[in-house]
Amino acid sequence: MQIFSSVLTNVLASLYQEFFSALVFAFLFMFLYMFAQQNGGYKRAIKIFFINFQKHKSYRYIFYFAFYCAMILFRTLLCRQLWVDPLNNVLGSWSLYDSQGHIQTEGIENFILFIPFTILYFWMISQMKKYKTRWILVHSITYSFLFSICIELLQLLLKLGSFQLSDLFYNTLGGFVGGIIYVCAHKKSNSEVKEGKEEV
Secondary structure, X not given: OHHHHHHHHHHHHHHHHHHHHHHHHHHHHHXXXXXXXXOOOHHHHHHHHHHHHHHOHHHHHHHHHHHHHHHHHHHHHHOOOOOOOOOOOOOOOOOOEOOOOOEOOXXXXXXXXXXXXXXXXXXXXXXXXXXXXXXXXXXXXXXXXXXXXXXXXXXXXXXXXXXXXHHHHHHHHHHHHHHHHHHHHHHHHHHHHHHHHHHO
């Protein structure tokens, strides 16, 4: 009876752990299925995708942003192990060293992880409209915070990670730094374009 109980527990845990990933995959597959049905099959649908990817710059930027968001979700949510107590360390770690003196790099990893997130986001939407520096910096904090809090709350509700305020802080800080980098790079490219026009 104990063996049966152990096997049943492991099976249910595996199903629970992979449920969210399977749901996302099934949801995206149905989009592909409907698109293929409306455009004459999968071969034509894939062909249309690559034609649009090659011709339209904005289409590529959306793809890059979606790809990076998926990487973040797989790292932080979709491929995580079950946690017994997701509230065991709400404050999180604020130091480079743990209580035993070992280096812990989770904060730095979270910080670095969200820098490309805001860069790719503003790179994507800048094709639609020009935005002011202040707007970009404010929204880099807002968007990275909202995306991060959604991940943290889902980790808490699904027990696929621990809810930590330090992760929320480092993710938001990384998003803000990404916004600063985007602004600096955007201003530099604009100045180079202006100088090129003056030389002509």
